[in-house]
Amino acid sequence: MEIRRISSKERLTHSFPLQAYAFEASPAPREDAAKYSDLLPFQEDNLTLVAEEGGTSVAAVSAIPMRQNVRGTLHPMAGIASVTVHPLARRQGHIRALLDRVLGQMRDEGHPVSALYPFRASFYERFGYVGLPKKRRVTFSPGDLGHLVRADLPGELTWERIGTGYPAYRAFTLRLAAERHGFAVFPDYRDERLRADDLSWLVTARVGGEVAAAATYQITGHGADLVVDDLLTTTPLSRTLLLQFFARHVDQVERVTAGIAADELPELWGTDLQTEIEARTRVPHSNAPMARVLAVPPLAGARVGPGRVVVEVVDDPFIAGTYLFDGRGGRLEVGGDESGVPRATLRAAGLSALVYGVLDPDELPLRGFGAVPADAGAQLRALFPRAVPYLFADF
Ligand SMILES: CC(C)(COP(=O)(O)OP(=O)(O)OC[C@H]1O[C@@H](n2cnc3c(N)ncnc32)[C@H](O)[C@@H]1OP(=O)(O)O)[C@@H](O)C(=O)NCCC(=O)NCCS
Structure with missing residues (x-):
């Protein structure tokens, strides 16, 4: 077995097919393979290593050069992804060898920490990772925020597609990464996918001209859900500005659901605000993240x-x-x-x-x-x- 770094183009033949088998409904129609070349720019500088046997790739691992705040310092962070093995080559030590190599290389290139989303935590615990809290998801009715609908709050809202608002959103997430423990951001080439896909709305709250809160979201239908990816706020006022925006959807959606940090207490956001807060962990696709020091x-x-x-x-x-x-x-x-x-x-x-x-x-x-x-x-x-x-x- 030989381990080597593959080029961006080689992903199409050496890693994407393994990934598609491991993580997607399959087999997909053969012509679907063409869509993968659209993904190449967003993986350009990832470090992807494959294990080859007789010239055929049997296992792959990627590391994304990210950044993460750890106790106030923004560090280069190795984001581990796309860990997959050919179905006939599993349990032969390929991932043990590939992970050791990829983590060593990322450490040598200056990444003192690493994070990932495991399929099973015990697998990555053997590699020195420990569990981090899972993002919570709060669900509430916009009708419970009626008191905010006409409130006069000192701030402005902007509403647009992420394709348009992306530069301000990206700048805001980079600011949060500089300030907030655990917050991790993609390199520019990977983050660009958010703008290119353009599949989210973006609401931004500015206070004194500065972005103070932002949320990307989708609406699933009339009378259905407004689904916020991450409710990113910095102050009670900025959070209230976003809640006011959601309140104004009272005759449009039944529920608002939002990803929030594990230390948020949404039941305290308003009087008579009924909330459900969930953090469900499931093997293999809905686990809490993990991280380690390298x-x-x-x-x-x-x-x-x-x-x-x-x-x-x-x-x-x-x-x-x-x-x-x-x-x-x-x-x-x-x-x-x-x-x-x-x-x-x-x-x-x-x-x-x-x-x-x-x-x-x-x-x-x-x-x-x-x-x-x-x-x-x-x-x-x-x-x-x-x-x-x-x-x-x-x-
Ligand atoms: C899970 C998977 C990546 C493991 O790869 P592998 O090459 O079979 O693993 P290895 O043989 O290198 O095993 C590495 C270590 O983990 C252990 N291990 C393997 N599978 C495990 C599992 N499911 N749970 C816990 N430990 C496991 C092995 O015993 C070995 O321990 P050791 O080195 O201390 O002896 C592979 O089976 C696979 O591709 N599965 C489908 C896709 C997937 O789930 N990917 C993970 C996405 S995060």
Whole structure:
């Protein structure tokens, strides 16, 4: 078996057919294969590796060079996608080999973190990934927002197709990526697909001339649903401006449903607002995302709390080693081993859980992610306080 990087054009013959078999209804009519060439520009600079046997591609993995905010710093992030194996070549170690190679290459090219949407979390846990919260979906009736219909709010709304409003939307998501923990964005060439497909409406709220909230959405029919992809807001006023916009659809749609961060509390958005909030996880196509640390020293500078602890990372090809973490200055400093300091032994998933803020140190031994004595646990809890990452990008 040989592993090699394929060119953009080779995707048509070496990776798309495997992907189509794994992720789509199939077999599709042969002529449908032509549509895949339209997708090539949006994958141009992805790193796609294939495993070949006798010149035939039997497995493929792609990494998208994305960016993600981790505790206040925007890092290059390897977004792993299109992990597939030929049906006759599964369980022969191809993905183990390809993932190790693709993650190593992305790490060497300067991506200290990686994220993905798993088909089954336990598969990627073996590769050092830990679960992140799943985006919630809130559903409510625009009729419950009647009090907003005529409210006089200091802000302006713009309504257009995403094909037109894309530059402002993109700029806004890049701003959120700079500010919000966990927020991840595509590279320009991949994000362009939103504009090219032009299959969403865009509503934007500006306050003082600045974009303060935005949402892309679709309407499924008269008397049906208004479906918001992600309700992106920065302040109570900007959120209320968007809710007012939805309220004005009271005689047009029955329900509004919107993707929201896991730490949003929509039941507090208005008096008598009836809400349903859902976060359902399902194998294989509706799982919560996962993420991992691929390189530790670049995490220096992260916004952290006042802890000081030595962590020995074991059992990992990328970050095994011993690190001194010091957060007493409010920014993470990363050094080498030191004696006389509380000490924990963690697997990559355990350190990733703390860096992303998703698990308490006491949970790590229970999950098989490491050994954390009480004194080290207290330091780690102070250093990496719980945080709720909002991944945003869907890939
Ligand atoms: C799931 C799939 C990608 C696995 O690829 P593979 O080449 O068969 O996997 P490997 O043989 O390299 O196995 C890697 C490791 O995961 C384990 N593993 C394999 N399938 C697993 C599963 N479904 N759940 C949990 N662990 C699994 C293996 O035992 C192996 O562990 P080890 O390296 O510690 O011994 C492949 O079967 C496939 O293409 N499935 C259909 C498409 C799909 O689901 N893609 C994933 C999209 S995110």
